[in-house]
Amino acid sequence: MDLGQLLAIVIGAIFVSNFVLMRFLGLCPFVGVSKDSDSALGMGMAVIFVMTMASLVTWFVYNYVLVPLEITYLRTIAFILVIATLVQFVEMVIEKTSPALHKSLGIYLPLITTNCAVLGVAVVNVDSFMVTDLPRNASFIYTVVHGLSAGIGFTLALILMAAIRERLDLVDIPKSMRGIAITFIVAGLMAIAFQGFSGLKIG
Amino acid sequence: MKAMAELVKGIYTENPVFRLALGLCPALAVSTSVENALGMGAAATFVLVGSNIVISLLRKAIPAKVRIPCFIVVIASFVTIVELVMGAYLPELAKSLGIFIPLIVVNCIILGRAEAFASKHGLGLAVMDGIGMGIGFTFALVLIAAIRELLGNGTLFGYMVFGPQFQPMLLMILSPGAFVTIGLLMGYFNILDDKMRRKAKAAEAGGGGR
Numbered sequence: 001m002d003l004g005q006l007l008a009i010v011i012g013a014i015f016v017s018n019f020v021l022m023r024f025l026g027l028c029p030f031v032g033v034s035k036d037s038d039s040a041l042g043m044g045m046a047v048i049f050v051m052t053m054a055s056l057v058t059w060f061v062y063n064y065v066l067v068p069l070e071i072t073y074l075r076t077i078a079f080i081l082v083i084a085t086l087v088q089f090v091e092m093v094i095e096k097t098s099p100a101l102h103k104s105l106g107i108y109l110p111l112i113t114t115n116c117a118v119l120g121v122a123v124v125n126v127d128s129f130m131v132t133d134l135p136r137n138a139s140f141i142y143t144v145v146h147g148l149s150a151g152i153g154f155t156l157a158l159i160l161m162a163a164i165r166e167r168l169d170l171v172d173i174p175k176s177m178r179g180i181a182i183t184f185i186v187a188g189l190m191a192i193a194f195q196g197f198s199g200l201k202i203g
Numbered sequence: 204m205k206a207m208a209e210l211v212k213g214i215y216t217e218n219p220v221f222r223l224a225l226g227l228c229p230a231l232a233v234s235t236s237v238e239n240a241l242g243m244g245a246a247a248t249f250v251l252v253g254s255n256i257v258i259s260l261l262r263k264a265i266p267a268k269v270r271i272p273c274f275i276v277v278i279a280s281f282v283t284i285v286e287l288v289m290g291a292y293l294p295e296l297a298k299s300l301g302i303f304i305p306l307i308v309v310n311c312i313i314l315g316r317a318e319a320f321a322s323k324h325g326l327g328l329a330v331m332d333g334i335g336m337g338i339g340f341t342f343a344l345v346l347i348a349a350i351r352e353l354l355g356n357g358t359l360f361g362y363m364v365f366g367p368q369f370q371p372m373l374l375m376i377l378s379p380g381a382f383v384t385i386g387l388l389m390g391y392f393n394i395l396d397d398k399m400r401r402k403a404k405a406a407e408a409g410g411g412g413r
Contacts, residue, residue: 022378024232028311031224073287076305077279084272116228116309123302176393177386180224184386191379 009142013149015197019117020157021190022198026117030158031183033108040162044155046108048148050090051121054083055147058122059140062130079122087113121150160190206331213335219312220343220385221392226312229303230344231381237360240348242296244341246285246304251313251340252333253281255321259329262322274317275308282307312340350384351375 019025026047033043058079066072091109094102112118129142164186173182219225226247233243257277258265265273286304289297297304307313316336321329352358355375357365374380 024228024378024381025306027227027231028225031227074283076283076286076308077276080275080279080308081272084275114309114311114314116306119309120302120306123305127302174390176397177390181386181389181393184382184389188379188382188386191377191382192374195377195379 006142006145009146010149011200013146014153014156015194016200018153018157018194019120019150020154021187021194023120025120026115026154029108029111029115030154030161030187031180033111034158034161034165034183036166037159037162039108040158041155042104043108043111044151044158046112047115047117047154047158048151050083050087050109050112051118051151051154052144052148053086053090054118054122055125055143057082057086058125059130059143062126063136075123075126076119080119083118083122084113117150117154121147124150157190161187164190206327209328209331210335210338213332213337213339214342215339217336218339218343218392219336220340221389222396223312223315224389225315226310226340227385229306229310230340230347231378231385232303233300234344234348234351234381234384235376236352236356236358237345237348239296239299240344241341242289242293243300243303244337244344246289246300247307247310247313247340248334248337249285250278250281250307251316251337252330253284254278254313254317255329255333256326258317258321259324259326265322270322271314271318274314274322278313278317279308312336347381347384347388350388351380355380 013019017023020027020030029043029047034040061078061082062072062075066075066078071078087109091102094109125143125146129139129146132139134142161183165183168182168186177185213219217223220227220230229243229247233239254274254277258274261273261277282305285307286297289300289304316332320332324332349359353364354372355377357363357369357371363369372380375384
C-alpha cells in the first residue's frame with residue numbers, strides 16, 4: 001500500500017472516471033433529484049454515506065463469506081441483498097439516533113437501494129481490488145477509500161447539475177426540450193469538461 | 204387483441220427509455236456500438252421476460268409486505284444466469300459490457316414492470332408485456348448506438364459506411380456524445396408525441412361535431 005496509489009484512486013474516482021459523467025452510473029437520481037441544490041446536497045450526503053458503508057460491508061461479505069464457501073458467482077445476488085438490508089438498517093439507526101439528520105436524508109434513503117451507482121461501486125471494487133493479489137489490508141483500505149471518493153464524485157456532479165438547473169429555470173427553452181431532454185444536453189457539456197481530466201496520470 | 208396492445212405499447216407509446224426515462228444508465232453506457240447494444244438488449248429482455256413469468260406465477264404466494272425483496276431475488280437469479288451463460292459462450296461481449304451485466308439487477312425497467320404489471324396480471328399478458336418492453340428497450344439502445352457508432356466511428360456493425368476519407372467525431376463515442384444524443388432524441392420524441400396528441404384531439408373534436 002502506498003500513498004501515491006491511494007491518491008490516484010481518489011482523483012480517479014472523483015474526476016477522471018467520475019461515476020455519473022464518465023461511467024454512466026446513478027443517472028436516475030442524477031436527473032431526478034437535481035432540480036434544486038438543497039435536495040441535491042441531501043441526496044449526495046446520503047449516497048456518500050451508503051457507498052462507503054456498502055464498500056466496507058461487501059468487502060467482508062466477499063472475502064469472508066463468498067470466497068471461503070466458493071460461491072463467488074453468486075456475488076450479484078449477495079451484494080444486492082446486503083445493500084438493501086444495509087440501507088434499511090442505516091435508515092432505522094439514523095431515525096433513532098438523529099431525528100434531524102433523518103428528516104433531511106430520510107426521503108432519499110429508500111431511493112438509494114435501486115441506485116445503480118451503489119451496486120456498481122461494489123462490483124468495481126471486486127474487479128479492481130479483490131480478485132487481484134493485493135495484500136488483505138491494502139485491498140481493504142483501497143476498497144473503502146474508493147467507495148468514499150466515488151460517492152464524493154457523484155455528489156460533485158449532482159450539485160453542479162443542480163446549480164445549473166436552477167439557472168435554467170429562468171431561460172426560454174424550446175417546449176420539446178424542457179425537462180429531462182435539456183438536462184442531458186447540459187450533462188453532455190459537463191462531460192466534455194470532465195473529459196479534460198482524462199489525460200491525468202498520477203502515481 | 205389485448206395481448207398485442209401490451210406488446211406494442213412498450214415499443215413506442217410507453218418506450219421505457221425515451222418516454223418513461225427508465226434504464227438510462229445501461230442505455231448510455233453500452234451504446235458505443237450496435238453490437239453491444241443488441242447484446243445488452245437481448246440480455247435485459249431475457250431477464251425481463253423470465254422475471255415477469257416467475258413473478259406473475261407467484262403473485263398470489265408473495266406477501267405484499269416483502270414483495271420488493273422477493274422481486275429483487277427473482278431478478279438477481281435471472282441476471283446471474285445471464286452472467287454465467289454470457290461469460291461461457293460470448294466472452295468477448297461479456298467483456299465489453301463489463302459491469303453492466305450484473306447491474307441489470309438494478310435496472311429500473313425490470314423492477315418497475317414486476318411491480319407495476321407482472322404482480323397484477325396473468326401469465327400471458329405478463330409475457331407479452333416483458334417482450335414488448337424488452338423490444339422497446341433494445342430499440343432505444345440500437346437507435347442511440349447506431350447514431351453514435353455512425354458519427355463517432357464511421358461504421359455500422361463494424362462495417363465502414365462512409366469510406367476511408369471520413370473523419371470520425373471521436374466525441375460521439377466518448378461519454379459527452381452519449382448524453383447529447385439521448386437529449387436530442389428525447390426532444391424529438393417529445394415533438395412526435397405532441398403531434399400525435401394534437402392529431403388525436405383534432406380527430407376527436409371532428410368526430411364530436413358530426
